[in-house]
Structure formats: C-alpha cells, structure tokens
Amino acid sequence: MISFKLVEDEDLAMIEExxxxxxxxxxxxxxxxxxxxxxxxxxxxxxxxSLIGLLI
Incomplete structure (x- = not known):
C-alpha cells in the first residue's frame, strides 16, 4: 500500500524547488x-x- 503524508509548512520550500x-x-x-x-x-x-490531491 502506498500512503502519502499531509503537506506541512516545512515541505513547501522543497515542493517549490x-x-x-x-x-x-x-x-x-x-x-x-x-x-x-x-x-x-x-x-x-x-x-x-495531501500532496497527491494537489497534484492530480
């Protein structure tokens, strides 16, 4: 099973990059x-x- 964690504020810089x-x-x-x-x-x-929800 694949699971994704919720996006946290500290993740935003990595995602932007x-x-x-x-x-x-x-x-x-x-x-x-x-x-x-x-x-x-x-x-x-x-x-x-969740990251997956934002990117689909």
Missing part, C-alpha cells in the same frame, strides 16, 4: 489554460491538503 525543475515544470505549466507554476505554488501555500 521540485516544481521549478524543467522536467517537472513542463507537466504543470498549461499555457492553453493560463496555468503556471505560480498558480500551483499559490495553491500549495493556500491549502492544507
């Missing part, structure tokens, strides 16, 4: 929908959800 890697960024920037990495980072800081 990960989202900005070029090989990751290309999956989360969606120009057709006007979605950028900044939108994901804003949501990460705003919501206290």
């Amino acid at each position: 990960w989202l900005n890697y070029e090989h990751v960024k290309k999956w989360y920037e969606i120009p057709e929908l006007d979605v950028s990495i900044d939108d994901w980072q804003w949501n990460l800081g705003k919501e206290k959800s």
